[in-house]
Amino acid sequence: MADVDIVNVEKTFSGGKEDSPFTVFQDVNLSVDSGEFVSLLGPSGCGKSTLLNIVAGLDEATAGKVTSDDKAIVKPGPDRGVVFQEPALMPWLNVKENVKFGLKKHKLSKEEAEDRAVHFLKLVHLGKFMNAFPHELSGGMKQRVAIARALAMNPDVLLMDEPFGALDEQTRSMLHEEVQSIWEETKKTILFVTHNIREAILLSDRIVLMGTRPGRIMEVFDVNIERPRKTSDPDFITLEERINDQLKGEIHKVMREEMGDGYGGA
Numbered sequence: 001m002a003d004v005d006i007v008n009v010e011k012t013f014s015g016g017k018e019d020s021p022f023t024v025f026q027d028v029n030l031s032v033d034s035g036e037f038v039s040l041l042g043p044s045g046c047g048k049s050t051l052l053n054i055v056a057g058l059d060e061a062t063a064g065k066v067t068s069d070d071k072a073i074v075k076p077g078p079d080r081g082v083v084f085q086e087p088a089l090m091p092w093l094n095v096k097e098n099v100k101f102g103l104k105k106h107k108l109s110k111e112e113a114e115d116r117a118v119h120f121l122k123l124v125h126l127g128k129f130m131n132a133f134p135h136e137l138s139g140g141m142k143q144r145v146a147i148a149r150a151l152a153m154n155p156d157v158l159l160m161d162e163p164f165g166a167l168d169e170q171t172r173s174m175l176h177e178e179v180q181s182i183w184e185e186t187k188k189t190i191l192f193v194t195h196n197i198r199e200a201i202l203l204s205d206r207i208v209l210m211g212t213r214p215g216r217i218m219e220v221f222d223v224n225i226e227r228p229r230k231t232s233d234p235d236f237i238t239l240e241e242r243i244n245d246q247l248k249g250e251i252h253k254v255m256r257e258e259m260g261d262g263y264g265g266a
């Protein structure tokens with residue numbers, strides 16, 4: 001297990017809009033405890049994916065520092081697994097081979113790699129589909145393979161960027177249950193990007209609401225609701241409304257700036 005510390009982080013893209021430097025966010029500070037489930041929520045473009053990519057080591061902060069267990073993050077590492085919205089499986093490999101492929105750098109014996117792949121595929125309920133090929137799977141099943149692939153590498157931190165964004169409501173809901181039980185069983189530290197307020201409340205210990213223009217952390221909500229959570233729970237509804245009000249205000253701000261006088265929203 002490991003924690004993540006994001007200290008005074010800024011990200012500026014040099015070739016931003018109209019080719020001038022574009023600062024996505026500044027002074028972002030966030031500590032994620034070991035074993036904690038934290039969601040990043042915010043309007044499109046506020047920099048959720050950019051921040052996640054910096055923690056993954058796939059992108060670099062312009063200023064500030066990001067550490068995991070006090071070690072500076074400068075590149076991707078086996079201590080951090082990433083699951084994206086698109087599962088990006090290799091079509092020529094079957095399900096088990098796809099999971100084992102991710103283990104190549106781990107220098108495991110053949111038996112160990114096999115055991116790990118089988119264990120995590122069973123954990124995501126794909127025990128019967130180990131020999132199937134990606135084109136034979138539904139979107140939800142493909143995403144389960146991607147989750148098993150990330151977990152098989154045994155990372156301390158799991159970084160998930162809208163992993164269920166492309167799935168239908170029912171599949172999404174099943175995967176919510178699976179992610180919760182995996183998290184409870186493995187006690188991974190999870191940083192989870194989503195647009196979906198309900199998804200964030202269902203899964204997280206804390207929800208970090210990000211705003212845009214300038215990108216920043218607006219508010220951090222503790223989700224003190226007993227698990228398993230129900231969307232009909234009065235505490236759930238109250239928190240959903242609080243977050244929704246803040247998020248709506250932020251989205252209207254973006255629309256007003258983009259559309260000027262032509263915008264008829266609140």
Ligand SMILES: Nc1ncnc2c1ncn2[C@@H]1O[C@H](COP(=O)(O)OP(=O)(O)OP(=O)(O)O)[C@@H](O)[C@H]1O
Pocket residue numbers: 013015016017022024042043044045046047048049050051195
């Ligand atoms: N490589 C890049 N070069 C220039 N600008 C970029 C680059 N990557 C992202 N951006 C800009 O940075 C901002 C933040 O993007 P990012 O994808 O992190 O936002 P997001 O909150 O994850 O959005 P969404 O919810 O729509 O996925 C956007 O305005 C985007 O256009």
